[in-house]
Amino acid sequence: MKLAIKPLISNLHILAARRFFQVTGFLSLLCVGSMTLLPIWQLFPGLQNKLAIPLHYNIHFGVDLFGAWWQIFTIPAVGTLILFINFVGALYLWRREKVLSYFFATGTVLIELIFLVGMVFIVLLNLAYGV
Secondary structure (H helix, E strand, O other): OOOOHHHHHHHHHHHHHOHHHHHHHHHHHHHHHHHHHHHHHHHOOOOOOOOOEEEEEEOOOEEEEEEOHHHHHHHHHHHHHHHHHHHHHHHHHOOOOHHHHHHHHHHHHHHHHHHHHHHHHHHHHHHHOOO
């Protein structure tokens, strides 16, 4: 399957002019930015000196996953990847199925919000454990 660039660029101009896609794009970027800046703002520089930090909490066992400090940025990286994939998917589907483009944009915002809540809980977990 060949992915043509010219139709995607023309679809980009069309989607960028629509208010719905402007709002969902802004909210998605705001969530990704917040996910990235929240651990930097709350946990650095003390985070870099730790060998392992808590990355996951389970109600049955407590903290069940530890990792290096840089692994806390896995969630923003995955969020950025999903944002890019869904954005390209919405551009690609615009001419054929406009409703799917709206679903892609809405789904991206919802996924990014879930990731943001997860990042907030990870930061709170690290603050509770004295990082």
